[in-house]
Amino acid sequence: MGLLESTITGRKRRSSHAHVVAELGSAIVSGRIPEGSLLPGDAELSSRFGVSRTVLREAMKTLAAKRLVEPKAKVGTRVVDRSNWNFFDADVLGWRCESGLDFEFIEHLAEMRMALEPAAAAAAARRASNDDIVQLYAIAARFDDLAHTPETIAKVDLEFHLAIARMSGNPFMRSASAIVEAALAISFQLSSPAASPEKIDEVATNHLRIVHAIASRDPEKAVQAMRHVIDVGRSRIRSSLASSPHASGETAALVPVR
Numbered sequence: 001m002g003l004l005e006s007t008i009t010g011r012k013r014r015s016s017h018a019h020v021v022a023e024l025g026s027a028i029v030s031g032r033i034p035e036g037s038l039l040p041g042d043a044e045l046s047s048r049f050g051v052s053r054t055v056l057r058e059a060m061k062t063l064a065a066k067r068l069v070e071p072k073a074k075v076g077t078r079v080v081d082r083s084n085w086n087f088f089d090a091d092v093l094g095w096r097c098e099s100g101l102d103f104e105f106i107e108h109l110a111e112m113r114m115a116l117e118p119a120a121a122a123a124a125a126r127r128a129s130n131d132d133i134v135q136l137y138a139i140a141a142r143f144d145d146l147a148h149t150p151e152t153i154a155k156v157d158l159e160f161h162l163a164i165a166r167m168s169g170n171p172f173m174r175s176a177s178a179i180v181e182a183a184l185a186i187s188f189q190l191s192s193p194a195a196s197p198e199k200i201d202e203v204a205t206n207h208l209r210i211v212h213a214i215a216s217r218d219p220e221k222a223v224q225a226m227r228h229v230i231d232v233g234r235s236r237i238r239s240s241l242a243s244s245p246h247a248s249g250e251t252a253a254l255v256p257v258r
Contacts, residue, residue, distance in 0.1 A: 016051045020059035023049070025091060028068050028079050030099035039069065039077045066092050090178040097182060101241060106186070110234040112179050114227065117161065121210060121226040122219035123168035132167045133215045139163055140211045143204035150192035153200070158184050160207055164226075167214075187233055191240035206232060 027033040039045065046056050060077060063069045067086045071077045086092055096105065128136070139160045143153065161180045165173040193199035206229045213221035 016049070016055050017059050017062070020045075020049050020051060020056060021062045021091070022095075024059070025063060025066065025068060026095045026098060028063075029085070029092060029095035033079055035079050035081050037079050038075070039079065041076065068092070088176055088178055090181065093178050093182040094185075097186060101186060101190075103238060103241065106234065106237055106241065109179065109183050109186075110230060112176075113183060113230045116173060116176050116179065117164070117230060118223040118226040120165050120168040120170065120173040121214065121222035123170055123173070124164050125214045125217050125219040125222040127169040128167040128214055132163075133211070136160070136163055136167070136211050136214065140204070140207050143200070143207055146197050146200060148194045148200055150188050150194045153192065153194045153203070154184050154188040157187075157203075157207075164210070164214075183233065183237075186237055191233075191236040193236070202232070 024033070024039070033039070040048075042053050042056055046053050049056070051059075060069065060071060064071065065086075066089045067080060067084050069077050070080050087096070124132070139156065142156045143160075145152075148156075158181060161184075162174070162177055165177055165180075168174075187193075193203040206225070209225040210222060210229065213225050
């Protein structure tokens, strides 16, 4: 289950392994377990979570793969510095969003989208097949629906951007999709364009421009159109965050909808 889907539905993965990973990962990313600290020993953690040592060891391997912890013989498992965390990992991004949003995080996320998605759109303009373009027009057409809810428009938005990543022909673009999904999950909760017919129309028009540019095989126009979509989304999120009740502390948590 992706970050956007879990934000919309509120559903969490239920296995013992996933529970341990989520509890420890969230505590690390939020700072409740500080960088540089040692985690409790296996016996204590197994007792706390009610899991076997085998499940616990697998959970630690998962957290290590996300570069949140590092086990060391005769020392224990230490939380690594946040500069080493894998923020391309969907779980790490999700825990970061849940720990509180701020203007700096929104800006960093937009910078990464600006670095990746315009390039993906340009590559799609060069490489997409005619069938790809027909499919992209079909997805874009689904934006233009005044009955959209925040959930439905967010799902169309994600499908659209993932399609362009795939059409780029570059596997690295698709692998970085967690960045896009995090931005759309934030938009879903804080500043959905489904809030008004005017915003729905704006989103539909802006995304259609991207398709037109790709269909005309114009990489430069595809870059400009994608940049505009990201800029509009960033501005909408920043405005919503600034006017929210959390703005005095410059943070707002992104939590699943129940």
